[in-house]
């Protein structure tokens with residue numbers, strides 16, 4: 393039995409070559425140079441073309457009729473809420489297993505985020521929990537395709553339609569994810585993406601809002617552009633902010649999008665290989681392999697660790713041993729969002745109308761998310777870009793830890 397790297401043995405993951413991220417191409421450099429030299433750096437000017445081009449190609453790739461490029465994924469959610477006319481004091485249901493922007497965007501329009509539990513098998517918002525949380529102030533739901541694994545639309549859409557709620561898809565992690573043959577984003581009312589540099593489609597910063605609804609899209613374009621139509625220089629029809637994407641972002645993203653489908657295909661093949669490596673390991677679970685997921689986008693690849701199958705070894709100690717084996721892994725979101733200091737009742741109350749009912753966030757206990765935050769182990773999407781030997785070494789490292797577990801428990 394080989395010695396753990398933590399105890400001086402050779403790391404099992406030596407063969408795992410994880411590419412640096414983001415990766416530029418000759419095309420991305422050429423596009424950015426073109427944008428720089430064009431002299432049109434802001435999309436508001438007539439000569440600007442890169443953000444237009446990116447909106448067109450991303451919208452087509454993601455099966456959405458309308459796509460609006462914005463500065464980042466946080467602004468994208470805020471814009472989506474404004475497009476849907478969310479008012480101060482309204483309640484929006486959000487999952488507690490996510491990046492803070494999903495929930496903080498709600499407070500940015502003076503509305504109240506209410507956390508509903510996730511399904512611990514998928515980490516995504518649970519339709520039954522939504523049904524139970526609806527009040528007469530609830531106007532909509534923001535679901536998140538965590539790690540690129542899509543939410544269950546078959547369960548969610550009937551609930552939101554029956555209660556006349558909107559569904560925003562926070563698809564920050566899901567560039568390329570498909571549900572029953574259709575890319576996510578515009579399956580709900582409005583979808584939002586992030587192109588921050590860690591994402592599989594990386595533009596440094598950047599975001600997109602997509603929808604199939606022409607009225608919402610028209611409003612989105614207006615609200616994205618400080619209340620004006622693009623060529624009406626000082627005519628403003630709404631009080632709104634400036635959410636625009638720059639031409640440089642548009643230029644780099646046009647090129648990055650070209651390589652995304654092939655990279656996702658490679659990740660998918662490596663995901664299959666990884667599943668075959670680790671599904672047989674007692675105490676390591678992957679998310680269900682659901683045939684309705686016809687293509688996967690990836691931000692992360694999540695595993696669930698059960699310490700009972702590792703002699704009671706804590707998840708954090710397991711992670712320490714795994715990283716020592718040169719398998720880069722992390723806890724992912726380490727606490728339910730309602731435990732974040734930012735979500736004290738008084739902080740949220742200061743941002744919403746006095747008559748709004750603000751939950752006692754600190755008193756919440758939602759078992760699904762608490763299981764996930766205790767047990768999750770995340771690999772980044774870049775790990776899935778390695779070769780077969782690299783992927784096999786992940787299984788080898790986990791098995792090695794399991795068979796040496798006694799030496800970690802002493």
Ligand SMILES: Cc1ncc(COP(=O)(O)O)c(C=O)c1O
Nearest residue numbers: 464465466491493564586587588
């Ligand atoms: C689920 C989710 N939503 C929204 C965002 C916000 O995106 P950005 O960082 O581009 O503002 C992120 C960013 O990581 C995210 O992970």
